[in-house]
Amino acid sequence: MTIPPMTSTMMPVKIPGVNHLTEYGFIEGTTGTAKSTLTIPGIINTQYQAHFVNVVNYGDNEVKLYKKETIGTCESYTEHHLNPEQIRTLQNDCFTASEEIPEHLTDLLQRSSTYLIEDQRQQLSRLLSQYQNVFSRTDDDMERTELVTHRINTGNAIPFRQRSKRMPLEIRWKNQSQPDVGQRNH
Structure with missing residues (x-):
């Protein structure tokens, strides 16, 4: 997943051994990574199937995080007066x-x-x-791709685009009514 510079994003994470944790877990980011990211600490419900963590890129360049890369730790969290609605609201508001x-x-x-x-x-x-x-953003980029780039050497001439010539309807109808030369019986 790529995180643009100076932004934060909620990203899905996998927590190995989540079934050994209590109902709630405390997420904390790891230190010592060379990347300019920060995992925001927080409490998550470990009983949910999907877990999301807020990651901030505070650097000037985009950062790419790869699958199975360690971005933090999760420890069991227990508190006697923990209000479950606050945790669910936090998760729903953030993601x-x-x-x-x-x-x-x-x-x-x-x-x-x-x-x-x-x-x-x-x-x-x-x-x-x-x-x-994969999806087009506007009607203008339908049936277009940025995967292929090519250059045509025009020397010193300035390149220009020329519209394709369309055949007038009259000539098109004449051509459709006449059979091809290869199909005629001789």
């Missing part, structure tokens, strides 16, 4: 699927998640954000 995906895909997410449960909706939003470059 919504529509915030994670780009603006041009929010309509697609809403239309696609009509009959999905919340876990399926979060999985769909993760897929949409992971493959966001």
Whole structure:
């Protein structure tokens, strides 16, 4: 996952051995990484299937975090007067699927998640954000790609674009009514 400079993002994480923790866990970022990221400490419900952590990139360059890279630790957390609603509210306020995906895909997410449960909706939003470059942002970039780049050597001449010539309707109809030369019986 790539984090742009001077931004924070809620990213999904896997916690190994989560079944050995109590109902709540305390997330804390690790120190000593060369990357300019900071994992915001917080309390999570370990009983949920999906876990999300707030990661901040405070540097001037984008940072790429790879799968299975350690970004923090999670320890069991118990408190006698812990209010579960506060934790759920914190998680719901920090992460919504529509915030994670780009603006041009929010309509697609809403239309696609009509009959999905919340876990399926979060999985769909993760897929949409992971493959966001596949979808066109506007009508102008439909059927276009940035994968192929090429240059045509024009020497000192200035390159220009020329529209393709369209055949007038009259000539097109004549050509359609006449059979091809290869199909004629001789």
